[in-house]
Amino acid sequence: MKTNNKKIRIILVMILWLCSVVGFNQVQADETHNENSFKYKVIFPDNQMEENIGYYHLKMKPDQEQIVQIEMTNPGTKKTAVGISLNGTKTNANGVIEYGDTSIKNDTSVKFDFTDIVSAPKKVELNPGETKTLEIKIKMPKTSFNGVVTGGVQMIQEGQNKVENKGGSMVLNEYAYVVGMVLQESDEKVTPKLKLNSVKAGQSNYKNMVYVNYSNIEAAYVDNMTTEVQITKKGSDAVIYERKQAKMRMAPNSFISFPVGMNGEKMEPGDYTATILVTADNGIKEKWTKDFKISKDEADKFNERDVGLEQNKGINWLFIGLIVVGFFAVVLIVVMIMTISRKNKQKKAKKKGSKRRK
Template identity: 30%
Template sequence: MRLDKKTKILKVCVRNLLIIAGLFSLLTSFSELVQATEMPFTVKTIVPDNQIDKRKTFFNLQVKPSQQQIITANLTNTTSQDVTIKVNVNSAKTNANGVIEYGETNIRADKSLEYAIPDLVKYPSEVKISANSSKEVLFHITMPKKKYNGIILGGIVFQQKESRISPSVKGTSIQNHYAYAVALSLKESDNQVSPNLNLLKVSPGQNNARNVISAQIQNDKSILLSKVKVSAKVYAKGAKTPVYTSVTTDMQIAPNSNFKYPISLNGTEMKPGNYTLKMSVTGTAYVTPKTWYFTKNFKIKSAEASSLNKSDVDIKANTNNNNLIFILVGLLLLLIVTILIIIIIRQNKKLKK
């Protein structure tokens, strides 16, 4: 009995040691992951004297026609290895979520954009920073000769060229891409630009592999719109009740940009036919918000609807679930029919006796 008791105690001790070892291994791995996700470099802007609001850390400059200026960003390598940083300057654009993009995107520049900010700025494409050291990066700005009202908005993006790869718990790898964006706004005049929005096009499409009605909204003025609210209703042509509705708030629209606002079909099949979109868009350029109202007829063709329905991931999932239900119902009916046949055969045998 004493031996059994000692054996039980030994088993409990071994089990507890294994649990502690497992927890220690997990915590060590978690610590490695945390270290792997630390930023390998930092960015500090050196705001010049013509910074409009010196409390801002992004570049918000008051400039003049033909003015040439150098602005500076200080990059610090926080690691014990050399780091190469890719540098890029892009015009600001608006994505489908009503968020301003300062990095490289597939979004096309709007036709109303008079000056693309990359054409006005010269800069190094790459910067190599030694371990645990800093380096200044210079950007040479040359403003157009013609006087410009409104703002020219873009962004400076710093991205690590080589991605750091760290082993994970199960032997796979985690690859981290580090990027840092700084807005660059150039303003020549305090004259207010009257904001304006246009509804360019309404068409069927997809967003994140899900069916939507896309309403292409354009800001053709050199002014940033904030606190944007979109309220949209889609009607079958001539109907009084909308088939699809969408309301989105707290968006922004970059100067001289357009974006495709998605009206979700919420996992339902897209049906061909003639439709009418009624939409209101409210945005603020200065202090007082302004609202635009749009009505536009559009058509969904049978081929378009069929193609989009086939690639909609929600419809595929619903179809697979429906197929499973049909199979289960079929099997249940087959089982009931089989039981009935067995009962009938047994009753006939009893009657013959």
């Protein structure tokens, strides 16, 4: 009797396990935090043009060489290393200027790349309680220029902890400090100038978009920028997609790929027209009208990848197979339980009958 009860318990455990396999997918993550960090202090030179700011704004001369310094301290109890990277400024899709490491490429209007002018060690190692001075070398071009060359010095502690997904994916949390740098030779004012590059279909975070790409081709910042885009079918006045965003900025000699969402709709091939209005400080006002085409191959490719669309990909035979196998497994287990239970009852009945005959 005890053996039969044990079998029943095992079968019930199997049922629960089967349900968990078919119906649930649990993901766990381990997260740890590194308390050991570093501190830094910007040492401003005499040719700093502005006071009480947290970045370098230096008045330079053609072919000038200079070393500026950042003081770095390790207040912790363990040895640490800080990675150093130099980056020219870029403009991201939200109209925010990036001074740190980014995958955004240089605009074709860049004449003097920040990373060709500025150099620094790639790593600084700090013992517990130690203070070191990071020396950043500036070598200005021999050719003079108006406007500014801009970038950032990024400092990121090596060996920061990761959040790892047991299912195979990974999220990495890293904290970095970035000190901006503006290099200027002349006091002559430079007015930004905008140039439309392209309008084309694309995706952002696996969602269908139309990207309006335009550049600031001058060595000056664009401030308080507003971008408004309306998309219509070519030859029609009916607006099918639109977006407006204000309070944006652009870095000198950089481009922006401004995304216009498709409201979760399926991308349709065809001919379209984009009407674009961009305004900003310094009296900037640009209006462009650009025809563009979405091919069938593009539409199919992006629709396949768009996570917001319900895909008709045919019958999922693997899922159906799992359901069928699971169903028959449950039926088999139920039959086994009923058979065991019936046998137990029969044994009890036989015992009672034998006792009566005695």
